[in-house]
Amino acid sequence: MSGAAIALEGVARTFPGGAQAVRPCALVVPQGEILGLLGPSGCGKTTLLRLIAGLERPDPGGRVLFDGRDVTRLPVEARHVGMVFQSYALFPNMTVAGNVGYGLRVRGVRRAEIAARVEEVLALCDASALASRRVDQLSGGQRQRVALARAVAVRPRVLLLDEPLSALDAALRERLRDELATLLRRFAITAVFVTHDQAEALAIADRVAVMRAGRIVQADTPRALYAAPADAWVARFVGGAADLGGVVSDGSLLLPGGRLPAPGPHAPRARFLVRPGGLDLADRSEATLVGAVTRATFLGDRLRVEIDGAAEGALVVDAAPDAAAAPGARVGLRLRPGGLIVVPEAEEAP
Amino acid sequence: MRADDRFTLLAALPLAIFAGAFLLLPLARLIMASGEGPSGWALYGQVLANPRYMRALGQTVAVSGLVSLAALAVATTAALFLVRRRFFGRSVLIGLLTFPLAFPGVVVGFMIILLGGRQGLMNALARDLFDARLVFAYSMTGLFLGYLYFSIPRVLLTVMAAAEKLDPALEEAARSLGAGPVAVLRDVTLPGLAPALVASGAVAFATAMGAFGTAFTLATNIDVLPMVIYTEFTLAANIATAAALSVVLGLVTWALLFLARSFAGAAVAAGG
Numbered sequence: 001m002s003g004a005a006i007a008l009e010g011v012a013r014t015f016p017g018g019a020q021a022v023r024p025c026a027l028v029v030p031q032g033e034i035l036g037l038l039g040p041s042g043c044g045k046t047t048l049l050r051l052i053a054g055l056e057r058p059d060p061g062g063r064v065l066f067d068g069r070d071v072t073r074l075p076v077e078a079r080h081v082g083m084v085f086q087s088y089a090l091f092p093n094m095t096v097a098g099n100v101g102y103g104l105r106v107r108g109v110r111r112a113e114i115a116a117r118v119e120e121v122l123a124l125c126d127a128s129a130l131a132s133r134r135v136d137q138l139s140g141g142q143r144q145r146v147a148l149a150r151a152v153a154v155r156p157r158v159l160l161l162d163e164p165l166s167a168l169d170a171a172l173r174e175r176l177r178d179e180l181a182t183l184l185r186r187f188a189i190t191a192v193f194v195t196h197d198q199a200e201a202l203a204i205a206d207r208v209a210v211m212r213a214g215r216i217v218q219a220d221t222p223r224a225l226y227a228a229p230a231d232a233w234v235a236r237f238v239g240g241a242a243d244l245g246g247v248v249s250d251g252s253l254l255l256p257g258g259r260l261p262a263p264g265p266h267a268p269r270a271r272f273l274v275r276p277g278g279l280d281l282a283d284r285s286e287a288t289l290v291g292a293v294t295r296a297t298f299l300g301d302r303l304r305v306e307i308d309g310a311a312e313g314a315l316v317v318d319a320a321p322d323a324a325a326a327p328g329a330r331v332g333l334r335l336r337p338g339g340l341i342v343v344p345e346a347e348e349a350p
Numbered sequence: 351m352r353a354d355d356r357f358t359l360l361a362a363l364p365l366a367i368f369a370g371a372f373l374l375l376p377l378a379r380l381i382m383a384s385g386e387g388p389s390g391w392a393l394y395g396q397v398l399a400n401p402r403y404m405r406a407l408g409q410t411v412a413v414s415g416l417v418s419l420a421a422l423a424v425a426t427t428a429a430l431f432l433v434r435r436r437f438f439g440r441s442v443l444i445g446l447l448t449f450p451l452a453f454p455g456v457v458v459g460f461m462i463i464l465l466g467g468r469q470g471l472m473n474a475l476a477r478d479l480f481d482a483r484l485v486f487a488y489s490m491t492g493l494f495l496g497y498l499y500f501s502i503p504r505v506l507l508t509v510m511a512a513a514e515k516l517d518p519a520l521e522e523a524a525r526s527l528g529a530g531p532v533a534v535l536r537d538v539t540l541p542g543l544a545p546a547l548v549a550s551g552a553v554a555f556a557t558a559m560g561a562f563g564t565a566f567t568l569a570t571n572i573d574v575l576p577m578v579i580y581t582e583f584t585l586a587a588n589i590a591t592a593a594a595l596s597v598v599l600g601l602v603t604w605a606l607l608f609l610a611r612s613f614a615g616a617a618v619a620a621g622g
Contacts, residue, residue, distance in 0.1 A: 083523065
């Protein structure tokens with residue numbers, strides 16, 4: 001494991017009172033990788049990040065290793081990590097430069113050296129102009145950049161970010177998401193960030209670990225995660241896939257509204273899902289699957305059509321914006337290439 | 351004039367009447383009275399040159415200042431503990447700590463005598479254990495303890511309210527940057543609490559400067575300025591001197607608080 005920047009071995013966290021926020025889990029983050037911890041709220045992703053940081057102690061038996069060295073017993077101030085908090089937690093009694101230089105100041109670095117490093121890091125984060133500002137004079141996006149600069153100024157071994165974009169409004173979030181991805185790569189540092197937003201995780205991370213109920217259920221590259229989800233829950237959570245139900249017979253999936261091609265071989269208890277982009281509306285004469293439109297929502301670049309009666313549950317299909325699909329109409333459906341997701345039937349924890 | 355403007359003015363009327371009748375008028379009368387003695391306004395010069403008065407003023411300022419600092423130290427540590435730890439009996443403890451708010455100075459003085467007087471608990475213990483004498487109730491030490499006793503709850507409640515509003519992520523951020531407990535306290539916690547510390551410290555100081563009941567209960571010869579004023583006024587019937595001393599006490603308290611506030615304000619602004 002000495003090549004890994006971060007390695008977790010059997011790390012779990014039970015809170016006083018008995019709630020187990022993180023179940024025993026293993027995770028390896030190679031040097032220089034940007035890992036996203038993705039999951040719904042309450043899945044334990046922030047607790048896992050705090051365990052890596054040293055803000056929480058794992059239950060006995062768990063080990064946290066940085067570069068192969070056991071740091072389990074080290075508190076956060078001795079772990080040499082850089083941390084970006086959800087609220088950014090900038091010190092209101094210091095200027096931007098004071099904030100960025102703080103980690104160096106408490107380490108006893110000489111003034112001139114601090115000033116030079118602060119200037120360098122602020123330039124790296126495109127925030128040089130903010131150096132003498134007070135924290136309350138910064139916009140949300142500026143705060144995020146200063147928090148990032150403060151965390152990397154001490155040249156940490158790993159950078160940890162807790163929901164770094166959630167404090168921003170939606171319009172800003174998308175722009176800063178790409179900016180953050182660029183900055184993290186510019187730092188060339190091992191980074192772990194927590195998010196509940198799958199688009200954020202897929203856009204920023206080299207690899208995404210999906211968490212559910214205290215467990216890491218799948219850790220993969222964004223493409224692999226999207227193309228081959230480990231189970232139905234991951235497929236639903238990442239990309240909003242819907243269960244089709246049905247039974248397989250003769251290379252076809254038989255559904256209430258017809259059939260879809262499903263060439264085997266399949267595991268005996270496989271499950272079939274489809275994302276909104278996996279199906280397309282088709283002429284009823286060519287379609288093998290038919291359903292009734294219950295709602296059609298115009299989203300500008302596409303028409304989101306909800307369809308009943310085709311599969312066992314409701315289906316959502318992203319059609320071309322000019323498609324004809326009025327509520328009540330019966331429409332034909334066609335599978336797009338690679339649209340069908342097949343996952344093994346797995347027991348789902350509550 | 352628009353109707354709602356008129357209403358706003360009307361709403362200020364009760365305060366204006368109160369301030370005029372019960373604040374400004376007596377204050378003006380007090381200042382006038384200080385100039386109506388045989389030596390007129392030259393009395394202020396005599397008062398300021400009187401070594402006994404000045405010693406009393408110095409002692410009042412000293413004991414009030416020490417009480418404020420001690421109350422801040424005790425209450426801040428207690429507040430940080432009480433805000434961060436949840437334990438059995440916590441609310442009872444908070445209730446107990448704020449109990450002295452309900453006591454008048456006389457009762458506080460009485461309790462100090464029960465503790466440190468000639469028949470007090472401490473003296474009895476010292477006599478039985480070490481065959482020594484331990485009496486401190488009738489001195490500045492007793493007064494200091496009494497004032498501290500009723501200053502702590504005022505400071506504690508204010509600082510607790512402020513400590514609860516501190517963002518815990520700020521301290522975690524400082525720790526993640528390598529700051530130890532002392533650095534976190536110095537750079538994050540105390541600057542965050544500074545406004546509450548200044549405000550509650552000022553209240554403690556002003557209260558101690560003017561407190562009378564405790565001193566009066568402990569001993570009639572403790573030289574703090576409120577006691578001197580009382581003696582001049584009731585025993586010597588020296589109304590002009592008592593009035594002049596009152597004005598001096600008020601001005602000195604106000605000036606010291608003003609200095610403390612602007613100093614603390616500058617320190618908060620320049621912090622970091």
